[in-house]
Amino acid sequence: MTPKDCIVERTMRMFVSHGIRAVRMDDVAQQLGVSKRSLYELFGDKEGLLYQAMVRYFDDSRRRWAELSAGAGNVLEQLFMVLGDVMDRSEETGRLMDSLKRLYPAVHDKLMREGSVRNREELRAMLRQGIADGLFIGSIDIDLAISVLYYTASALVSRRDLLLPEGISERKAFVQIVSTFFRGISTAEGLRLVDAYRARYE
Known part of the structure; x- marks a missing residue:
């Protein structure tokens, strides 16, 4: 270094x-x-x-995601692992990005643009891998799926004041909502895995 x-x-x-x-x-x-x-x-x-x-x-976050998901059995489990870590660290990341937006808006906007491009590229590769592995249906519009997943996850992470039903944690809500998204694009084998991973990562 x-x-x-x-x-x-x-x-x-x-x-x-x-x-x-x-x-x-x-x-x-x-x-x-x-x-x-x-x-x-x-x-x-x-x-x-x-x-x-x-x-x-953010580079450190990506390295951590790679290490965290190195033992994943498939791309669907990798997505659950990565998105779970995003949620677990959302308070810290949200605090930093909120401060940036208030104090250094040009830096904030540049990071958001660059991060969006990288995140979309990585999600695109993962969704294509899921299709190739028979976990996601091949007829999905990948770019639309990326937008739905990206903005849903971003909204959940940034809106920590989200009103949740009594007794449900933010992580459980996050996993449930993400699971619902994956169920919508999954094959029969993907559905089986989504239900298994939902129970494991809540």
Whole structure:
């Protein structure tokens, strides 16, 4: 890892722990033992450092998803694992993105655009794999399915004030709603697996 990468990594952890507003360039310089001048030469300003730190945050998420789902039996189980982790970490991610939207809207919008492209590409590959494996029906419109799943998951993650029936946890609600989506595009074998994974990952 280069010195610049180390700065990005450690600063990302500071933003996660203390909040974006609270972390100043002075704090980064002091905590990391580098000069403010070096920080400005490397990143331009706090916005430049913040952008790179948040890119690292989402790259770390993708690495974690790959590790988490390495033992999945099929792409459907992989989707349950990844989406469950998204839900479990939604409070932290939502807090960071809400702060970005308020304080650094240009950074927020750039990350959202870039993230949407990557997420859609990954979902497209997974849905195609599910079709090839006989878990999803081949006649689905993949791009429409991606939009429904992406925006449903995004809404559930960002709307933590969602009114839920008494006694149902956010995770259980999330798994139930995602399961309903998968049931709608599944073959008979896919349906069997959806029901099994729903019971396991709630």
